[in-house]
Amino acid sequence: xxxxxxxxxxxxxxxxxxxxxxxxxxxxxxxxxxxxxxxxxxxxxxxxxxxxxxxxxxxxxxxxxxxxxxxxxxxxxxxxxxxxxxxxxxxxxxxxxxxxxxxxxxxxxxxxxxxxxxxxxxxxxxxxxxxxxxxxxxxxxxxxxxxxxxxxxxxxxxxxxxxxxxxxxxxxxxxxxxxxxxxxxxxxxxxxxxxxxxxxxxxxxxxxxxxxxxxxxxxxxxxxxxxxxxxxxxxxxxxxxxxxxxxxxxxxxxxxxxxxxxxxxxxxxxxxx
Numbered sequence: 001x002x003x004x005x006x007x008x009x010x011x012x013x014x015x016x017x018x019x020x021x022x023x024x025x026x027x028x029x030x031x032x033x034x035x036x037x038x039x040x041x042x043x044x045x046x047x048x049x050x051x052x053x054x055x056x057x058x059x060x061x062x063x064x065x066x067x068x069x070x071x072x073x074x075x076x077x078x079x080x081x082x083x084x085x086x087x088x089x090x091x092x093x094x095x096x097x098x099x100x101x102x103x104x105x106x107x108x109x110x111x112x113x114x115x116x117x118x119x120x121x122x123x124x125x126x127x128x129x130x131x132x133x134x135x136x137x138x139x140x141x142x143x144x145x146x147x148x149x150x151x152x153x154x155x156x157x158x159x160x161x162x163x164x165x166x167x168x169x170x171x172x173x174x175x176x177x178x179x180x181x182x183x184x185x186x187x188x189x190x191x192x193x194x195x196x197x198x199x200x201x202x203x204x205x206x207x208x209x210x211x212x213x214x215x216x217x218x219x220x221x222x223x224x225x226x227x228x229x230x231x232x233x234x235x236x237x238x239x240x241x242x243x244x245x246x247x248x249x250x251x252x253x254x255x256x257x258x259x260x261x262x263x264x265x266x267x268x269x270x271x272x273x
Contacts, residue, residue, distance in 0.1 A: 101115045
């Protein structure tokens with residue numbers, strides 16, 4: 001068939017299957033334990049899968065929009081009966097996917113992307129059914145091109161947002177909501193701390209932020225037993241102000257990882273190795 005609505009819906013179903021399959025594979029890999037060679041395990045698999053999904057969606061969305069514009073300029077005969085059949089089938093398939101994904105509470109970047117995709121695809125199937133009704137009642141054959149334009153506009157903004165998030169994680173950008181200047185000031189406010197160097201915040205996965213720093217402290221902390229509680233205090237301060245507002249003492253179980261390399265420093269702040 002030459003109908004662009006069919007092409008758009010077929011592309012949607014293809015990306016649905018590919019996206020859900022990638023999400024499943026990534027979830028299995030992310031659950032594998034860490035090893036000495038892979039200290040974070042395969043936690044970043046979900047980000048790679050989401051990036052691949054975004055690339056496919058971007059290509060499909062651009063192709064659908066280009067074909068829809070061509071169909072607006074050069075309309076052709078459209079079989080509205082077939083549109084209804086494929087629209088109903090697509091809507092039923094997406095309804096099942098929505099039901100399954102709705103049972104997953106929260107979710108990482110992958111599961112959120114899959115949930116958004118099937119919801120928007122369901123809306124695209126509704127658009128196909130509306131276009132079929134318009135063509136059947138009015139004979140306006142450009143209805144299928146308009147439906148394709150609607151589906152394309154549903155794909156591209158979501159894809160761009162997903163792509164930005166995945167690239168941000170892969171490029172180790174500072175996670176959203178983390179103000180490094182505030183984190184630095186908070187760490188410097190901890191007693192016995194003289195300086196903070198090499199402060200970095202990034203994400204291993206969408207739900208695993210990491211904060212690292214090189215901290216200069218009083219020499220006395222290394223001999224009077226203050227160092228262990230000071231390290232705990234530094235970790236708690238870093239998590240509390242830089243990783244989603246979690247309380248002091250939060251650790252890996254709360255989804256954030258904080259590491260502080262401590263260095264000796266004199267009372268005046270001049271550090272030495």
